Structures are given as structure tokens and as C-alpha cells.
Amino acid sequence: MDVDKSDNTDASADMGSPFMEFKTSIPENGLVLAWLTRDNTKPIRPQTGSALHTRFGSFQHNSMISSKYGTQLASSSSTQAGFIHLLHPTPELWSMSLPHRTQIVYTPDASYIVQRLRIRPGSRVIEAGTGSASFTHALARTVAKNGRIWTFEFHEPRYGIAKKEIEEHGLDSVVKCSHGDVCKDGFISACDENLDASAVFLDLPSPWIAIPHLKTVISKKKIVRICCFSPCMEQVQRTIEALQKEGWLDIEMVEVSCKRWEARKEMIRKPEDAIERLRDIKRRRNEGLRKRNERIISQEQNEETASEPQENGAATPAEKFILDKPFLPSEYNPWGRGKRVHEGEDGYEWKDVSKVEAELKSHTSYLTFAYLPPLVPGKEEMLVPSR
Numbered sequence: 225m226d227v228d229k230s231d232n233t234d235a236s237a238d239m240g241s242p243f244m245e246f247k248t249s250i251p252e253n254g255l256v257l258a259w260l261t262r263d264n265t266k267p268i269r270p271q272t273g274s275a276l277h278t279r280f281g282s283f284q285h286n287s288m289i290s291s292k293y294g295t296q297l298a299s300s301s302s303t304q305a306g307f308i309h310l311l312h313p314t315p316e317l318w319s320m321s322l323p324h325r326t327q328i329v330y331t332p333d334a335s336y337i338v339q340r341l342r343i344r345p346g347s348r349v350i351e352a353g354t355g356s357a358s359f360t361h362a363l364a365r366t367v368a369k370n371g372r373i374w375t376f377e378f379h380e381p382r383y384g385i386a387k388k389e390i391e392e393h394g395l396d397s398v399v400k401c402s403h404g405d406v407c408k409d410g411f412i413s414a415c416d417e418n419l420d421a422s423a424v425f426l427d428l429p430s431p432w433i434a435i436p437h438l439k440t441v442i443s444k445k446k447i448v449r450i451c452c453f454s455p456c457m458e459q460v461q462r463t464i465e466a467l468q469k470e471g472w473l474d475i476e477m478v479e480v481s482c483k484r485w486e487a488r489k490e491m492i493r494k495p496e497d498a499i500e501r502l503r504d505i506k507r508r509r510n511e512g513l514r515k516r517n518e519r520i521i522s523q524e525q526n527e528e529t530a531s532e533p534q535e536n537g538a539a540t541p542a543e544k545f546i547l548d549k550p551f552l553p554s555e556y557n558p559w560g561r562g563k564r565v566h567e568g569e570d571g572y573e574w575k576d577v578s579k580v581e582a583e584l585k586s587h588t589s590y591l592t593f594a595y596l597p598p599l600v601p602g603k604e605e606m607l608v609p610s611r
């Protein structure tokens with residue numbers, strides 16, 4: 225991990241925003257993203273005397289406080305020998321661990337959008353809706369301390385949670401959360417500032433209704449770039465019509481398709497293995513049939529006769545039926561049920577393969593980009609009729 229060497233390693237030092245500055249060591253109550261598995265990262269704030277309980281074991285917060293970010297921590301449970309990694313927050317990791325309130329923008333889209341909108345330190349950005357504030361974190365890290373993000377959300381509880389989260393993450397001096405319907409009322413910021421934004425990101429069901437409201441809040445002196453994030457083509461079409469009507473230029477739609485390739489080992493199987501596999505299927509089918517017969521027979525038996533123990537200790541009719549059935553021995557089959565072969569395990573033949581990851585963590589949407597040039601004094605009407 226990239227660590228700022230000038231960082232204050234004192235755990236009790238002022239925390240700032242962990243999304244903007246790297247710290248070397250984990251402060252008490254500081255945000256840590258505990259990496260359990262590839263699909264399970266848990267945000268925690270270590271407190272003296274507390275513990276994180278997982279299926280990999282328990283992890284004492286005391287052992288986390290003052291240890292270095294990136295530490296691999298072993299479980300303190302005597303029965304579970306698991307471990308976790310204690311990671312420093314980043315917008316990318318946050319998008320994998322945040323409590324989802326909505327669909328979110330994932331890193332492949334977020335990074336592309338930030339680049340296409342030319343967002344950089346000091347940029348002034350409008351975002352609607354806030355949703356789970358996944359993209360808001362990516363924006364905040366990019367615009368940094370001198371930038372501004374005005375984010376709008378009309379769902380009150382969602383707005384409240386996002387605002388609290390932004391405050392807890394020390395981002396509230398950069399991110400201004402407002403509660404409101406941008407389609408109905410436009411972009412009225414709660415902080416009463418002149419927005420003068422040069423980038424706009426709309427992740428709303430009907431961005432075409434919000435677009436006409438933008439002209440009063442975007443910069444007139446700078447080029448302004450917009451991205452609308454829509455899952456359906458019909459939404460894209462309506463957005464494009466609104467953008468054209470409002471004088472936006474260079475309208476273009478993009479779909480980001482990001483696939484991670486992984487190097488894996490695949491077991492080499494022989495024809496004999498396939499035969500053995502078929503035998504295994506047959507054996508399990510026979511076993512299933514046998515169990516079904518047992519159930520039918522025991523239902524048919526007179527309950528008393530079936531359950532009454534025989535005086536001489538002999539089997540009941542139901543037991544006899546089971547015992548009389550031919551027993552099919554299970555053949556050794558490394559791919560059969562119950563036998564788990566770990567990838568690359570000794571004793572088997574393996575070949576190196578590359579595969580696309582099975583589940584793609586990205587919300588596939590269409591990204592519609594456009595820009596509005598700055599107004600030229602005296603030529604406003606000619607350049608962009610609607611501004």
C-alpha cells in the first residue's frame with residue numbers, strides 16, 4: 225500500500241478524512257475495512273474491548289488499534305484459525321463494503337466518468353441522486369480539499385444516512401448534501417452557495433427533466449461536462465433529446481465493460497474419470513431411489529407393527545426391508561460429492577488456464593456524455609440558443 229511517509233503514526237492524532245489522507249497505523253475508532261473474502265469486506269471502527277466475530281473466528285479490536293494498515297490479523301478463537309486483512313479506506317474498497325441503499329456506481333464506471341468529466345483537485349461538481357454515496361466518495365477523493373461537490377437526494381432517509389456518513393468520514397467540508405427533488409425544484413443547494421459547477425453527474429430515473437434546471441447552476445465562463453447514467457436505452461434517447469434541446473454538444477453514449485481475467489489451474493481429466501463420474505451419478509440415483517422406497521414402505525406399514533420392537537430382537541418389517549436391499553458400495557471418485565480437491569493440490573494433474581471472473585461487480589448502465597462551451601460575450605444566443 226502507498227503510504228505517506230510524513231504521516232503521523234500517533235493513533236490519537238487528528239483523524240481528518242481517511243479517504244483523502246493515508247495514515248500508517250490504525251487509530252482507535254478510525255475507519256478500517258476488514259477484508260474477510262473477495263466478496264466480503266466489513267467496515268469497522270476498533271474500540272478497546274470490542275471484537276469482530278466472523279465465521280473465520282473472532283478478531284480483537286485491541287489487536288487492531290495501533291497496528292499498521294494492511295496487517296494480516298489472526299483469529300483469537302482457539303477453534304477457528306482464520307485471518308483477515310485490515311485495510312485502509314479508499315473509495316474503491318468503500319464501494320465494495322458500503323451498506324447498499326440503492327444500486328451504486330462501481331469503480332470501472334466511476335474511474336471512467338471522473339476522467340471523461342475532467343474532474344481534478346479543485347473541481348466543482350453537481351451530483352444527483354446521492355443514493356448510497358458510492359460515487360460521491362470517488363468524487364470527493366478526486367476534487368480533494370479545495371474542490372466542492374453538491375449532491376442532491378430526494379429520498380429523505382437516504383439523504384440523512386448519506387449526510388451522516390459523509391460527516392463521519394470527514395468529507396463534509398467538501399461534500400454538500402442537499403435534500404430535494406432536482407426534477408421538480410432544480411438544484412437548490414442547502415448551503416446557499418453559488419455552485420458555478422464545471423461537471424455534472426446525473427444518476428436518476430429521469431435526467432431529461434433535471435437537465436433544463438442546470439443552466440442556472442453551471443459555470444458560464446468554463447466548459448461544462450455532463451454524464452448521465454441510465455440503465456435503459458429509452459432513458460438514453462430522452463436524455464439525448466433534452467441535451468440537444470438545451471444546446472449541449474458532442475453528445476456520445478458509452479458502455480463500460482470491465483472484465484477481470486484470472487490465472488487459474490484446471491484439473492486434467494481422463495476418459496476413465498468421466499466413466500467413474502457416470503458411475504457415481506448412477507450410484508447416487510440408486511441411493512435416492514432406495515431412500516424413497518424406505519419412506520413409502522414405512523408409511524404403508526401399520527404404525528404399531530412397524531415401530532413395535534420384536535420380542536426376540538429381530539428386525540421389524542420396515543427394518544428388514546432396508547437390510548434386504550443390496551448395498552451399493554461407493555467407488556472412489558475425486559469429483560464425487562464429499563470429496564473436495566483444492567486447486568493445485570498434489571496427486572492430480574493440472575494445467576494453467578485464464579478465466580474471466582464469474583460475477584462482475586458492476587452496474588451496467590449507459591453513460592451519456594456531452595459538454596457545453598463557455599458563453600462568448602455578445603454571441604451567447606448564436607452559440608447555444610438555450611443558455
Ligand SMILES: C[S@@+](CC[C@H](N)C(=O)[O-])C[C@H]1O[C@@H](n2cnc3c(N)ncnc32)[C@H](O)[C@@H]1O
Binds near residue numbers: 352404406408
Ligand atoms: C441509483 S441511485 C444513485 C446511486 C449513486 N450514484 C451511488 O453511486 O451510490 C439514484 C438515487 O437518485 C435518487 N433520486 C431519484 N430521483 C431524484 C430526484 N428527482 N431528485 C433527487 N434525487 C432523486 C433516488 O432516491 C436514488 O437514491
